[in-house]
Amino acid sequence: QVQLQESGPGLVKPSQTxxxxxxxxxxxxxxxxxxxxxxRQPAGKGLEWIGRIYSSGSANYNxxxxxxxxxxxxxSKNQFSLxxxxxTAADTAVYYCARVSRTWDFDSxxxxxxxxxxx
Amino acid sequence: QAGLTQPPSVSEDLRQTATLTxxxxxxxxxxxxxxxxxxxxxxxxxxLSYRNNNRPSGISERFSASRSGNTASLTITELxxxxxxxxxxxxxxxxxxxxxxxxxxxxxxx
Numbered sequence: 001q002v003q004l005q006e007s008g009p010g011l012v013k014p015s016q017t018x019x020x021x022x023x024x025x026x027x028x029x030x031x032x033x034x035x036x037x038x039x040r041q042p043a044g045k046g047l048e049w050i051g052r053i054y055s056s057g058s059a060n061y062n063x064x065x066x067x068x069x070x071x072x073x074x075x076s077k078n079q080f081s082l083x084x085x086x087x088t089a090a091d092t093a094v095y096y097c098a099r100v101s102r103t104w105d106f107d108s109x110x111x112x113x114x115x116x117x118x119x
Numbered sequence: 120q121a122g123l124t125q126p127p128s129v130s131e132d133l134r135q136t137a138t139l140t141x142x143x144x145x146x147x148x149x150x151x152x153x154x155x156x157x158x159x160x161x162x163x164x165x166x167l168s169y170r171n172n173n174r175p176s177g178i179s180e181r182f183s184a185s186r187s188g189n190t191a192s193l194t195i196t197e198l199x200x201x202x203x204x205x206x207x208x209x210x211x212x213x214x215x216x217x218x219x220x221x222x223x224x225x226x227x228x229x
Contacts, residue, residue, distance in 0.1 A: 037218075046122075047156075047164065047207055049218040062217050096163055104211055105154045105170055106218075109163040 002027040004097050004110035012091075012117050018084040022097030022110060023077070029055050030075040035100035038071060038082045040093040041112070048093075052100060053080055087117045123148065123208050125221035132229045135198055141191040141208030141221045153191035153208040155184055158223075164207060168193065198228045 008020035022036070029036060038050040051061035053071045061069045065084070073080040084091060094112040101107040124142040131137040141153050152170035166175050168184035181196045191208055208221040 046222045047209070047220040049209075049220065060216065063215060101169070103169050103171060104151075105166055106156070106164070106209065107166050107169075107175060109165070112163050 002099060002108045004099065004108060006095060006097050006110045006113040008113060008115070010114055010116060012087055012115060013119050014088055014117055015086055018082070018087050018091060018115055018117070020082045020095055020097075020113065020115070021079050022081070023079050024099075025078070027099070028075075029073060029078050029080065031055070033102065035104075036073070036080045037098045037100050037106065039096045039098055039106070040091075041096065042090075042093040050082065050084075050095075089117050091115070092117045122219050123153065123210060123221035125206075125208060125224045127222070128225045128227065130227040130229055131198055133198055133200070137195045137198055137202075137226060139193045139195075139206050139224050139226065141193075143189050143191075143210055143212075143219070145189060146214040147210040147212040147219055148186065148191050148208075149189035150213055151211050152186050153184075153210040153221075155182075155191075155193045156207045156209065158205045158207065160204075167206075170210065195226075200228055202226060203228050 003025045005023045032055045035052045037052040051071045053059040059071045068085045070083045096112045097110045098106040099108040154170045155168040156164035158164040172184040205223045207223045212219045
């Protein structure tokens with residue numbers, strides 16, 4: 001059974017870059033079967049899709065975040081990563097990594113990691 | 120960014136049936152259907168129903184999804200206390216080339 005685990009700093013200063021990594025176990029990113037995605041959720045609010053990446057490195061992003069987001073993959077470590085630049089308090093949220101099934105559904109999720117943007 | 124529309128809250132009695140709705144448009148729900156996710160407080164979302172309305176392995180038959188036009192529905196029968204949670208719908212939007220989510224519905228079992 002696949003497991004995903006987010007890791008990275010829990011506190012980021014305004015205007016700096018948020019960096020998170022998702023480590024996948026129980027499945028190989030390199031299999032090319034799935035997409036891998038980042039989703040966030042501000043406290044008490046709904047879910048927002050950030051972007052997705054394929055094992056080849058091909059990525060797609062939410063148009064509303066596209067100018068600030070980069071998602072990359074390291075198949076040798078079975079990890080994919082998120083970078084979000086020029087963060088503000090509005091970027092404070094729980095960040096989840098998730099697997100996208102063949103039916104294009106989010107079928108497995110990490111436990112999430114809280115990132116707070118504050119000086 | 121346009122999202123999907125869900126009622127903020129639904130309340131229903133124990134052992135009764137609740138129906139949650141999710142309204143989009145022809146670029147998302149109407150085109151490719153919507154998936155349903157359940158999120159208990161402090162936990163990550165869990166997939167309840169694929170966009171094709173099938174249930175993942177291990178999901179109770181009490182949860183069933185359907186779609187009519189641009190509106191998707193999730194019906195939960197024989198409500199149990201553990202069904203209390205937030206429910207989200209999600210869909211791929213062809214015009215945005217992005218996934219969109221509903222704002223979530225908080226289900227209360229009375």
